[in-house]
Amino acid sequence: MDTAQGIISQAQVFELIDIIKKVHGFDFAGYTKASLKRRLIRIMLLNKFEFYDLKHVLINDAAFFQGFLEEITVNVTEMFRDPAFYKAVNTQVVPYLSTYQHAKIWSAGCSTGEEVYSMAILMKEAGLGKKSFIYGTDINTEVLREARKGIYSLRNIKSYAENYQYTGLKGSITDHFTILYDAASVHNELKQNTLFSVHNLISDNVFNEFQMISCRNVFIYFETFLQERILELFYKSLCPLGYLCLGSKETIRSDAFKTKFKVINQKENIYQKVGT
Amino acid sequence: MAPDKNLLERWQAAEILLFGGSAGSFKILFRIIKELPGAFGKTVILIIHRKKNFFSEIEKLFAENSRMYMREIEDKDILKKNTMYIAPANYHTLIEEGGYFSLDVSEAVWYSKPSIDVTFESAAEVYGDKCVAILLSGANQDGADGMLKIRKSGGLTIAQQPEDAEMPEMPRSAIKNGAAEYVLTQDEIFKLLLL
Numbered sequence: 001m002d003t004a005q006g007i008i009s010q011a012q013v014f015e016l017i018d019i020i021k022k023v024h025g026f027d028f029a030g031y032t033k034a035s036l037k038r039r040l041i042r043i044m045l046l047n048k049f050e051f052y053d054l055k056h057v058l059i060n061d062a063a064f065f066q067g068f069l070e071e072i073t074v075n076v077t078e079m080f081r082d083p084a085f086y087k088a089v090n091t092q093v094v095p096y097l098s099t100y101q102h103a104k105i106w107s108a109g110c111s112t113g114e115e116v117y118s119m120a121i122l123m124k125e126a127g128l129g130k131k132s133f134i135y136g137t138d139i140n141t142e143v144l145r146e147a148r149k150g151i152y153s154l155r156n157i158k159s160y161a162e163n164y165q166y167t168g169l170k171g172s173i174t175d176h177f178t179i180l181y182d183a184a185s186v187h188n189e190l191k192q193n194t195l196f197s198v199h200n201l202i203s204d205n206v207f208n209e210f211q212m213i214s215c216r217n218v219f220i221y222f223e224t225f226l227q228e229r230i231l232e233l234f235y236k237s238l239c240p241l242g243y244l245c246l247g248s249k250e251t252i253r254s255d256a257f258k259t260k261f262k263v264i265n266q267k268e269n270i271y272q273k274v275g276t
Numbered sequence: 277m278a279p280d281k282n283l284l285e286r287w288q289a290a291e292i293l294l295f296g297g298s299a300g301s302f303k304i305l306f307r308i309i310k311e312l313p314g315a316f317g318k319t320v321i322l323i324i325h326r327k328k329n330f331f332s333e334i335e336k337l338f339a340e341n342s343r344m345y346m347r348e349i350e351d352k353d354i355l356k357k358n359t360m361y362i363a364p365a366n367y368h369t370l371i372e373e374g375g376y377f378s379l380d381v382s383e384a385v386w387y388s389k390p391s392i393d394v395t396f397e398s399a400a401e402v403y404g405d406k407c408v409a410i411l412l413s414g415a416n417q418d419g420a421d422g423m424l425k426i427r428k429s430g431g432l433t434i435a436q437q438p439e440d441a442e443m444p445e446m447p448r449s450a451i452k453n454g455a456a457e458y459v460l461t462q463d464e465i466f467k468l469l470l471l
Contacts, residue, residue: 010373032370032372032378033372033373034370034371034372034373034378034398034401034402035370035378035380035382038370038380038382038394038398039382074380074381074382076381076382076383077381082366217379217381219351220351220367220378220379220380220381221378221380224352247351249349249350249351249364249367249379250350250351251350251351253352
């Protein structure tokens with residue numbers, strides 16, 4: 001990494017943020033800089049770009065941007081990631097969801113859909129399959145296309161099987177898939193309870209009312225002020241006493257929001273909306 | 277190379293002490309967390325390779341035996357003196373301008389998450405010559421590139437002597453790529469730590 005490729009200064013990061021906002025309308029100003037810089041360097045190395053090449057394509061090549069967006073945001077996810085979280089949802093949140101005629105769940109920053117389908121499986125196993133609906137949103141249209149397909153590599157499913165066992169759900173993860181050669185397709189019945197659409201947490205607004213919102217490992221990429229703005233959006237999107245789930249290393253730090261959300265599970269960062 | 281004047285002076289001036297450890301580093305790390313005094317005077321960061329889904333076993337064991345205040349890093353934690361931080365499993369830990377941690381779930385580096393390279397590199401960018409990095413036993417080459425970056429930024433870099441490590445590959449990689457300014461045995465490392 002001693003060549004000019006893959007070297008970028010803090011000032012140049014800010015320059016790119018500015019260009020992306022002006023040309024493409026996406027605002028990365030509230031993203032944590034060390035992580036963003038790492039992603040930018042990765043994109044430069046993949047494309048054999050120097051800083052000026054990257055700047056050039058970002059301004060002049062509209063087609064480049066979709067791929068860029070996919071690379072700049074982290075889309076690493078798993079089914080039943082953090083099995084202890086799903087266990088906690090099953091025992092602490094599902095009983096509450098079952099009291100509703102119809103429970104709406106929002107998976108914010110859903111990437112390629114693994115969490116949405118994990119949640120759909122959890123609901124089905126709890127006997128709420130027909131009474132629940134899960135919305136998956138992301139800023140990236142490409143990953144949403146993958147999410148809608150619900151087809152995953154069999155190799156990945158094998159590694160998710162271990163997570164599934166840890167959640168304590170009965171049976172095996174493969175009970176929920178149709179397997180063809182080296183691909184596994186989510187059962188249609190699960191897909192029917194899901195909807196994927198584009199939503200930008202930074203610039204878009206409330207679009208529905210939910211009994212539960214799950215936004216895990218998204219806040220880690222945002223500065224604190226941005227996290228607070230999005231907490232406000234979540235607060236407004238939840239029904240009274242609705243649940244908010246953050247990633248296991250993401251806590252609500254702001255005093256203003258500590259009074260608006262009650263801690264339900266400290267370790268898994270599950271909160272409940274209080275007040276009105 | 278035994279400790280010399282240059283080493284001791286730079287050790288004393290350093291504010292952030294980073295350890296990278298993998299296979300075979302548990303014993304020495306356990307001794308380190310038991311022996312470092314509560315008022316150590318520096319920020320200590322541990323990056324240890326381990327498996328996911330084995331919840332908090334190392335973290336708990338270390339926290340119960342540590343004399344320093346110890347915590348598993350959570351997103352946006354501020355780096356404080358006299359605190360020992362352990363990077364959580366299944367995340368990369370980055371250090372941000374302004375002195376706080378941010379986490380990242382992106383692809384594993386050298387099959388590792390946390391990756392030692394990732395944290396060392398961001399420590400080099402933010403703290404440069406205020407860093408000391410010590411790379412311990414391990415069976416892959418994670419940490420060598422990150423440590424080279426710390427060295428180039430003026431930080432003090434130390435590799436455990438490969439013959440003295442249970443798994444020599446990791447410190448050996450750091451010696452091979454020129455990242456290790458000093459190569460010390462376990463005993464020499466302890467002399468320095470408990471100065």
